[in-house]
Amino acid sequence: VRRRKKESSEGENDIETGESDGSGRLHPKKSDPKDPPSKRGMYKEVVEDVEELYRVLHPERKGIKRMLRYATVIILIFFLVAVLTFYTVKEANIFCVTKANDEEPVCTTISWTFLFFIRQIITFIIAVLIQHVIIDVMCLHFQCLQRLLGPLVILGIIQSKGWPFIVSAWAMMDFILLYGPQLWKKHWLYWQDIWGLFNEDNPAGYVTESTDYRNILLGLLFLGIATSLKRIVFGLTFGKKTFATYNKKLTQVMHSILLVSQVANLAKEIETARFSERDRLRVDLDSGDGSESEDDGNPDNTSRSLTLTQRTKIMGMVGEWEEPVIESYDKSNIGIGDIIQFSQTLACIDNHFPFTYAFGNARTRETCIDSAQNVFERLRRHTNNIVDGVSFHDIARVACDAKGDLNQKEAKRLIRLFRPSRDGTLSMIDFVKSCDNVYKELRLLQASIANSTQIDDASEVIYNVMFYAIYLFFFLLGIRGAEESYNFFLNMFLAVTPISFAIKSACGKYVEGVMLILFRKPFEIGDRVAVAEVHSDASKTGASTWFVENVNLFTTSVRYAVTNEVGCIANSSFVDNRIINAKRSPNALVRINLRFGVGVQTSKIDLFYKTVQEYAKDRPREFLQLNGLSASSIEAELGYIEYILVAQHVESWQQMGQVWKSKVDLTRFCHELSTKLLINFEKPCLPVELEIEKDDSNLEEMGDLPSDFTAGLMGKRVKRPVTYRCEGDD
Numbered sequence: 001v002r003r004r005k006k007e008s009s010e011g012e013n014d015i016e017t018g019e020s021d022g023s024g025r026l027h028p029k030k031s032d033p034k035d036p037p038s039k040r041g042m043y044k045e046v047v048e049d050v051e052e053l054y055r056v057l058h059p060e061r062k063g064i065k066r067m068l069r070y071a072t073v074i075i076l077i078f079f080l081v082a083v084l085t086f087y088t089v090k091e092a093n094i095f096c097v098t099k100a101n102d103e104e105p106v107c108t109t110i111s112w113t114f115l116f117f118i119r120q121i122i123t124f125i126i127a128v129l130i131q132h133v134i135i136d137v138m139c140l141h142f143q144c145l146q147r148l149l150g151p152l153v154i155l156g157i158i159q160s161k162g163w164p165f166i167v168s169a170w171a172m173m174d175f176i177l178l179y180g181p182q183l184w185k186k187h188w189l190y191w192q193d194i195w196g197l198f199n200e201d202n203p204a205g206y207v208t209e210s211t212d213y214r215n216i217l218l219g220l221l222f223l224g225i226a227t228s229l230k231r232i233v234f235g236l237t238f239g240k241k242t243f244a245t246y247n248k249k250l251t252q253v254m255h256s257i258l259l260v261s262q263v264a265n266l267a268k269e270i271e272t273a274r275f276s277e278r279d280r281l282r283v284d285l286d287s288g289d290g291s292e293s294e295d296d297g298n299p300d301n302t303s304r305s306l307t308l309t310q311r312t313k314i315m316g317m318v319g320e321w322e323e324p325v326i327e328s329y330d331k332s333n334i335g336i337g338d339i340i341q342f343s344q345t346l347a348c349i350d351n352h353f354p355f356t357y358a359f360g361n362a363r364t365r366e367t368c369i370d371s372a373q374n375v376f377e378r379l380r381r382h383t384n385n386i387v388d389g390v391s392f393h394d395i396a397r398v399a400c401d402a403k404g405d406l407n408q409k410e411a412k413r414l415i416r417l418f419r420p421s422r423d424g425t426l427s428m429i430d431f432v433k434s435c436d437n438v439y440k441e442l443r444l445l446q447a448s449i450a451n452s453t454q455i456d457d458a459s460e461v462i463y464n465v466m467f468y469a470i471y472l473f474f475f476l477l478g479i480r481g482a483e484e485s486y487n488f489f490l491n492m493f494l495a496v497t498p499i500s501f502a503i504k505s506a507c508g509k510y511v512e513g514v515m516l517i518l519f520r521k522p523f524e525i526g527d528r529v530a531v532a533e534v535h536s537d538a539s540k541t542g543a544s545t546w547f548v549e550n551v552n553l554f555t556t557s558v559r560y561a562v563t564n565e566v567g568c569i570a571n572s573s574f575v576d577n578r579i580i581n582a583k584r585s586p587n588a589l590v591r592i593n594l595r596f597g598v599g600v601q602t603s604k605i606d607l608f609y610k611t612v613q614e615y616a617k618d619r620p621r622e623f624l625q626l627n628g629l630s631a632s633s634i635e636a637e638l639g640y641i642e643y644i645l646v647a648q649h650v651e652s653w654q655q656m657g658q659v660w661k662s663k664v665d666l667t668r669f670c671h672e673l674s675t676k677l678l679i680n681f682e683k684p685c686l687p688v689e690l691e692i693e694k695d696d697s698n699l700e701e702m703g704d705l706p707s708d709f710t711a712g713l714m715g716k717r718v719k720r721p722v723t724y725r726c727e728g729d730d
Helices: 002-017 039-088 110-141 143-149 151-159 163-177 211-272 308-319 336-349 365-381 392-399 408-418 428-480 482-502 504-520 602-617 653-676 707-713
Strands: 093-097 106-109 389-391 425-427 528-533 546-551 555-560 566-570 577-581 589-597 623-635 640-649 686-688 723-725
Touching (some): 151 211, 163 211, 211 336, 211 408, 336 428, 365 428, 428 482, 428 546, 528 653, 602 653
Antiparallel strands (some): 093 106, 389 425, 528 577, 546 555
16 A cells, blocks of 8 residues: 555656646656666665565564464463373373384373474464465565466465465475474484483374374375365456456446546646647638648647647547447456456556546545546636536547547547537536446446455355365375275265255255356346346336346345335246346337328428437437337328337436436427427317216206206207317316
8 A cells, every 4th residue: 555655646746747748648757767876765765665575564463473372372281281291190191003013012192292282383383484475475575486487376376375375384394394203203302311201201102104194294285285276276267257257348447447537637737737838739720721830740749739620520420329349358368467467457446546646536426526526627717618618629638649640549439438519518517427427337347346256255165065075085085995985975975865855946946046146147236137027028118127236146135226125036036037137238229109190291200300310419428329210000090100219328228217318308309399390190179979868757856947958867868069079178
């Protein structure tokens, strides 16, 4: 953290004193390599290296101190027991072994056994210290060792950190210091005659040279090595899967982050006025020929504004409606370098300033919105722009290279990110929304990767059970032989078989749910999904959806999009159903039903469609294009033709609220336009004959009612004038 802060502060100083290439990309001011370092600078570097080493060792030092305290207490207890048993019950033995050449059995005393445990604790401490030196210091901080061994070996050593490395190192230390028939391996203080507790007066027996002890050490040694290899394989497998799944999305998010960062750097540069007027590309707009001044002929000059040709290109690209190009990636060529770079990229953006310090704090959504407003205000105050916004041509400076030429690829990315209006203006709300969209994509991507890692860790537990079972089989096979190993696993199988029949149905559903999440991966955190039967018809106006809150191997937590009610669904319930993922779906298609009269001329319908097209083009943040206006049914008897207008929205159904709002606005505009063009269809008035045929004998009490009314109540037909009732009349 300290090094990152130092680098970032140095970067800020470089920005303040650096040079610009005119595109918002700032380059640090180059120093002369011939300048010798000062004594103060050398002393500062030495102090920083010492602080860096202390930073690395400081967290581990606390854990090592705690371990030494516990080990000291245990060693003292075991030593007291060994002293008491040696000097009180010296002949007390644990076991005795008689070999072929022995006349009497060779025994192992209790006191020597406790001393052996003390030496095991010492070798364990040595193994922990070796891990700290090799992994935490050498592999992670010595770059020469990294280049010498290569990334695969370094990755394997780092993956073994923890109990696998400690167990293997512990077994290796025991082989070196405690295994063998040598006298010094039985008694470390065999050479002295003062304390009989530590020499041959305290019999050790054949423990240090026994076959069982050797097999145990070999088993621990190969267990650590095998576990480390398993971790490497699983790490590479899961890493490749995560890389293949999220690499494209991370690349898109990083492109957006870089664009926002460049715009923020441009705003800061404009605010601090680090460029001069002679570095601008001046266009003689009065002449109208688009010729540049003499100063613009120098390729070293920096482009601070866009030429007329560049403005025309941008305006043309704003009017284009192209689908984004989907680039394929060969999953078989994913290497360790790609995985490491992927991990480093995630670590780089996981901080309070993912859009660089020039943008500001963006740890939360509120701070990101505030920082975006500040950037927009800096752009608006120090550029030639309209009152309510900024000109997109000022922002498009970041798409220019060092020579002042417009990079069309970068310009298209800017247009897709900010979606300016057709006249090239960008309002504050649109700018903030664009930055907010990038922030939400970044956080959702981080949440999805974190959840995918949790699922991988949970699935690794299943693989670990099978791995350790296989290792136990081969371990017993090497120690006890094939017959005893076979009997052990046969007994285990017979014990598990009745239980497996009892939970057969539950296990089957569990396996189905696990396979669905691990291999199919139909959704991720934050996705809007709809679940229905496979053979049911899908809704043309969008299905009822749920938001995915959390996913594990067993269940999926969802939230109903309409009421925010939270539910939990077993993963096996998704297996036989159709899952619609709105986030993975392409841009939403909006369908609007329209009715025009049969007698409406085709020219008016064409005019209507062209006007709606202009409406959609004037809203590039809402619609990509109109897909067409076609007749779906002709009802000549009823006097109308039904048309369907299809528009493609910028967002997918994941953003259902924005899609519905745009659909409502487009529907209202279509009805107002059809009314203005007098092509809207209104149902004709239909004749309605009113009759009263109710009969009632109790009419004498009516009094002086009209004769026609009383006749109607008596059941007599009363003919009245025919009236016409139109739809909608009361």
